[in-house]
Structure formats: C-alpha cells, structure tokens
Amino acid sequence: MNTIEVNNISKTFGSQIALDQVSFEVKPGEIFGLLGPNGAGKTTCIRIVLDIFKPDNGSVKIFGNGMSEGKKDQIGYLPEERGLYQDINLEECLNYLALLKGLSSSESHKRINEYLVRFNLDEHKKKKVKELSKGMQQKAQLITTLVHDPKLVIIDEPFSALDPVNTQMVKDILREQRDLGKTIVMCTHQMHQVEELCDRLVLINQGKSVLYGALIEVQKTYAGHAIHIRTEDQIPNYLPGMKEIKRLENHHLYQVDLDPEVFPQEFLKSLVAANINIDQFEIASPTLDEIFIQVVTESGMKYE
Numbered sequence: 001m002n003t004i005e006v007n008n009i010s011k012t013f014g015s016q017i018a019l020d021q022v023s024f025e026v027k028p029g030e031i032f033g034l035l036g037p038n039g040a041g042k043t044t045c046i047r048i049v050l051d052i053f054k055p056d057n058g059s060v061k062i063f064g065n066g067m068s069e070g071k072k073d074q075i076g077y078l079p080e081e082r083g084l085y086q087d088i089n090l091e092e093c094l095n096y097l098a099l100l101k102g103l104s105s106s107e108s109h110k111r112i113n114e115y116l117v118r119f120n121l122d123e124h125k126k127k128k129v130k131e132l133s134k135g136m137q138q139k140a141q142l143i144t145t146l147v148h149d150p151k152l153v154i155i156d157e158p159f160s161a162l163d164p165v166n167t168q169m170v171k172d173i174l175r176e177q178r179d180l181g182k183t184i185v186m187c188t189h190q191m192h193q194v195e196e197l198c199d200r201l202v203l204i205n206q207g208k209s210v211l212y213g214a215l216i217e218v219q220k221t222y223a224g225h226a227i228h229i230r231t232e233d234q235i236p237n238y239l240p241g242m243k244e245i246k247r248l249e250n251h252h253l254y255q256v257d258l259d260p261e262v263f264p265q266e267f268l269k270s271l272v273a274a275n276i277n278i279d280q281f282e283i284a285s286p287t288l289d290e291i292f293i294q295v296v297t298e299s300g301m302k303y304e
Helices: 042-049 090-100 105-118 134-146 164-179 191-197 215-222 264-273 288-299
Strands: 004-013 016-026 031-035 057-062 075-078 152-156 183-188 200-205 208-214 226-230 242-247 253-258 280-283
Touching (some): 004 042, 016 042, 016 057, 031 042, 031 164, 042 057, 042 183, 075 134, 090 105, 090 134, 105 134, 134 152, 134 164, 152 164, 164 183, 164 191, 183 191, 200 215, 200 288, 208 215, 208 288, 226 264, 253 264, 264 280
Parallel strands (some): 016 208, 031 183, 075 152, 152 183
Antiparallel strands (some): 004 016, 004 057, 200 208, 226 253, 242 253
C-alpha cells in the first residue's frame, strides 16, 4: 500500500492555474522529493494532500484511502511559514503543541527535552520564541513536526535559514526517520538537496508534472555520453574516441564527451596508453538543475 496516492489533481485560484492534472505516488519508507521552482505549485499540492485545500478535480489517498482526523495525528507537517507562538517561551510552546498531538504531559516533556538537547536549543528553552534566531525557530518547528513520532513527515523547505552545520544535522535526522520506516516528503526548490537525500521525485513546473521517477533512473535517462576525469596531468586535446573536453570547477577535473560508439572502458585504455595518471574516473551524471533546464527547454515551457 502506498503512503500517498495523488491522482490527476487540478486546482485553480481565479484565473491562475496552480496545478494541472498532477499525479504521483509516495511509497512507505522513502524520502520523496516534491520539487520545482518557486511558484510552481508545490505548496498547493501539499495543502491538498493534507486536506487543507480541496482539489477542483482528481483525488488523494493517504494510507490507502481518504484523509480522516485520526490520520492527521499520524502526520508531521513542517510548513514553509513558521507557526510558533511568539510571545511564550520555547519550552512551553513546544510542549503545548505536543499535547495537541495527543502526547501525555510526561511523555511530551521527555521527548521535547531530548530534542532540545540534540538540536542545541536546551540553553535557549526559557527564551521567548520571538527572541530566537530564524535558524533556531526553524529547528524548533522541526521538533514540533517530529515529536509525536508520525508515520508520514511532510516538510516544506526544511533547510531555510539553517547554517551548514544545522543543515547536516537535519539531513541526518531525516535519514534516521527513513531508516525507522517513516515516509518523508520533502518539498523544495533546492535541487541539490534532493540529489543528496531523495529516493524518488516528482518535478513540477507551472503546475504540471514534468518529471517523475527514481532519482537514479532519471539521471540515467538524461545522462549524456560523458565521463569525469580528475588528474594533475595534461590531457591531450585529442585522443581516440574523444568528442570534446572541458575543464570543470578546477584545473584538475575534466569532462570528456565521447563519441556515441565509444565505451568509457575503451577510453580509459586510451588514457592509460597515453601515460595519464588518473585520480578519478567516473560516468558523468547530470545534476537535477541541468535535467530541469533540459526538460523545460525541450517542452517549450517557461521557467518562472
């Protein structure tokens, strides 16, 4: 049974088409990327999944059928806009929100204190929420998302306002949740984060689904016939099978486009025969940014 099934949902606001026949499935125990540029329709899609908005057409199933009040307690939602009470202290705010999710007072305090320590917020727990930095508030919001041990976690731009250390900590927690069998939907425009975390994805642009599937399969589909080579030696401008060569982020990493009939293993032999000392040799996988640009360009859609 899929955790989420979205079937041909559409939504308009006046003359604005927010979603147009979008479909996808989210499987148990995976991190699923719902991605696209700002204004693509991602948040509208999430609000329909959560039964905040009703679709004009189509349907959504959660844990096998329609949404219910009981199912909402099995979901943790991190919205892009922070929703914490600003004029009470952090500990009080988090415990109150945990109680609303059905935790007992003793269990709430136990879990909140554990998370406060892990998120390096323990020494700030008596401060009013409005006195905390944006990054601290983002971490506090994530605590409210996870504290009731939900089966499904939906997070909208989870790395907003986080520095690199806290970004890595959140990534580690999301992987832990997945390893515990939780299903995670990550809604973001930061495609490099999806590449690092997600098992599968759907890419939305202008309200339409333009790409859907397993990350590794998507990258294979759009991969060119190219390799990456890291070496401190000078690669000749022409070797058998080489179509084009260019340097990447520094003087030691090259991308080589091969002739269609040449296999990477054959070209590796040519490098060895030319006495090139190789530190790295791998098939070049396109980034999601590159894939998105290619998909939008080929479809004639605009990027917004």
